[in-house]
Amino acid sequence: MRIGIFSDIHANIEALTAVLEAYRTERIDKYVCIGDTVGYGASPNECCDLVRSRASFTILGNHDAAVAGRMDYSYYYDAARNALDLHSRQLTAENMAWLKGLPYEMREGDVNFCHGSPVNLEEFEYIFSVEQAARCLDLWDQLATVTFIGHSHLCKAFALTKTDVYEVVAQKFTVRPEHRYIVSVGSVGQPRDYDNRASYTIYDSEERTFEFKRVAYDIDAAAQKIFAAELERNFGNRLFLGV
16 A cells, blocks of 8 residues: 655645645555644645545644644744634634544554654654654554654654664665664655755555655745735745745
């Protein structure tokens, strides 16, 4: 099965549309979204509607949890908190109910999907370094062969043995036996690795191969919507820079 896995759309309908169009040439059997459909951007309902119609299932992200009233986000910085408050007011009743019901994780055979670290699901902890990935060694016996995460907005992969962790520096790689993998799939709507193209990924469960992919989208259109909304202008500016 070829699974299209994407995350951190952040209400950027232009990026999401470009990603789903790119997937059309990839023989995808099913789609999985691993969180943060909302937050930061100007099109929360449009993105929720599209993800709901395409994804076989969606995982709860921290911004989703905040908008749905499932976590305390009072400690977020003002601009992010204001965006979440705005989205909470804007969402339709159907989309709000959908966010309220999203799971923290979903496991299918030897593959697991969650938004942040699998160590403390409700804490949404980051994994973007070897040291952070090493915290998962304590869960070795419970870890799926591959755990897909989002949250950091970075394209990163880590391979774990029972005693060690190393970063996999490759755009495409094969899952090796006797290893566990933590794969951060990057961000559709707000990349932060200085590549402003939208991120999306593909996992082939039969060939046991994984691949990072990128696609350009209409950044100016997405940014102009942010500039015209009650949102921090920097949320639009950063799209051009990929930060």
